[in-house]
Amino acid sequence: MDTADRTPTGVPGSGRRRSRAGIRSQTASMADVARLAGVSSQTVSRVSNGYAGVTEETRQQVLAAMKELGYRPNSAARALKRGEFRTIGVITFSLSTTGNVRTLEAIANSAAHEGYAVTLLPVAVPTQDEVRGAFSRLEELAVDAVIVIMEVHLLDAATIALPPHVQVVVVDSDAGDRYTVVDTDQAGGSHAAVRHLLDLGHATVWHLGGPDGSFAAQRRADAWHAALIEADRTPPPLVRGDWSAESGYRAGLVLADHEDCTAVFAANDQMALGLLRALHERGRRVPEDVSVIGFDDIPEAGSFLPPLTTLHQDFAEVGRLCVENVLRKMRHEGAERGTTLVPTRLVVRESTAPPPSLAQGLCRK
């Protein structure tokens, strides 16, 4: 009623809008569309949201007006009115590890499928302070829920800063009692890796583990150890890397000097790659002299020298479950507190074989 006399012709976005502070300008609002279509803005809203109770004829008129003005619903106003943003925040360290990236991708796809967008919150340095900082930024971010790809021990200090209404799902962590956790079945996969090598006839299995402080690394190492104990084997000393191929190479130089080392379970494929190079340089053939198994099944694993036997992680499923769980929690449909595990799959390629002793035995027959 007040705009009518100011802009009698109904030209949208004229005058007052131009002087606005914001960066977005000249956007047609519902009122503009309504004026052009000769209906009320509420009717425009109904059309925009696909509600029933609008004549087909009116609907077409409104749609035409929308098109002419290039109308786009203002999501800020929508979010304000509806009280939700239809956006999920994802907090992660760098995207330098395969697992994080693949999980993120799966989350984004699942979220898109549910009509949710994904907002990325990178944390440069994985210290508690940094994480807390990320969370406090997230607090005033347009986000309905949060998925954290992170160790829980880093998360703990940060969650206190989280507004209570924001639901959280965590990947790559324990603490299933306090949070809803989705993760790859690290233990099951590691157990399968060790079993595979033992079944080939190896006396024991060495482990090239991930960095101290990584939950995934810890679980894989623990399960490796347990599987050996279970099979009455003596666990060799644990060798640690930092997930990188370079660290795998360095560890490999050490392992290559152990004559009795015939089988190595690397905690990820990148380290296995470096390991392969070190063994090659030291003249130890894979798999004839040493068997190597990885974890992750990165796309390149099949092209290593030799093609790497490894444990395939179903990141797509992990991502899907994250989104499913977090949305369910948001909707208060049975918040699944606890850990959901996604199984791994053993992919046998050419980097594993029976140990030299057995192979020789076979040859002599």
Place this chain on the structure above:
Amino acid sequence: MDTADRTPTGVPGSGRRRSRAGIRSQTASMADVARLAGVSSQTVSRVSNGYAGVTEETRQQVLAAMKELGYRPNSAARALKRGEFRTIGVITFSLSTTGNVRTLEAIANSAAHEGYAVTLLPVAVPTQDEVRGAFSRLEELAVDAVIVIMEVHLLDAATIALPPHVQVVVVDSDAGDRYTVVDTDQAGGSHAAVRHLLDLGHATVWHLGGPDGSFAAQRRADAWHAALIEADRTPPPLVRGDWSAESGYRAGLVLADHEDCTAVFAANDQMALGLLRALHERGRRVPEDVSVIGFDDIPEAGSFLPPLTTLHQDFAEVGRLCVENVLRKMRHEGAERGTTLVPTRLVVRESTAPPPSLAQGLCRK
């Protein structure tokens, strides 16, 4: 004035808020804080935004009230009022290629540094329809600007659907005249790769190119060709892969049979990896018999067998420039239409050497 008699005690979020439709509930608003602190909501706003003109004493009272109520500014309302979301949208195909991921990461970091969040919009299948779909979703998304990591020819059909006020910056494309483009200097890098091999004494250089339809692949192939012509060499036929290590392997099996092939420039490191495996299988030593150079310098490149000579891409810089450009366009500070190129850097490792003929010559001396 109307809420005062309804909730005389000033308990925040009581009654009316609970019945709201949205999922977020029980959040304290400025009015709640204002009531508790005994000031006006405008003063709360001033404190919240760090404006001057508030007594230190008042400020502390307000901060205390905020803390007590767990007040978090409502970003939807903020965005509505301010007309901006402080969010940048990123559209990309899958996150399966190194380049896209690293660029995304750099964008996220740069954006965070500027106080912007990044919203991810994955496009499952890179068809024009899919892209258009992603854009139309993006339109009603809370986004001030868009960075597209995509071929322009896929983008073209989609941009028509973009609201005119949303600025776009493109990576991995030509068409610098129509869009603001930031990209790695594909041509310069490829030229350097070819020159490196020619300088080592190779008669010519084969090229294992990326898939048809990829702009980056096209530019690298073109520059490879041009560099050979420039040096008066005969370009061998182009061999194509699809960026994957597996395709590099298949191509490598073919190349291994060409006796005269002593130097290969692979359009990315993954294909180089597969290529290395194929050459190894066929008994052609790298670099003694065949030199291989890659492109990207993925973290694992130094751990290949042998460590891969490659062209390092500065993704961090690409991401930074994307954010810088898109923000500058948003603020109408000289929209740099045109292409900004980020130089590559040759990283010489162990996969390149003089050709067998020369090496023999050296030995005989």
Place this chain on the structure above:
DNA sequence: CCGCGCGATGTTTACGTAAACATCTCCTCG
């Protein structure tokens, strides 16, 4: 033939914030 009811549409209001403007209180200076 009249009123009831239902479907289509219009009007009012509130979401939470922040700009613009209004007011109020001191303190300074002539």
Place this chain on the structure above:
DNA sequence: CGAGGAGATGTTTACGTAAACATCGCGCGG
């Protein structure tokens, strides 16, 4: 000692949308 002004704070309003409520007109049954 009073006018002027600067700084602190309060009040009004609008951002664009959508729920809730109001109204209007038309068809159908009593």
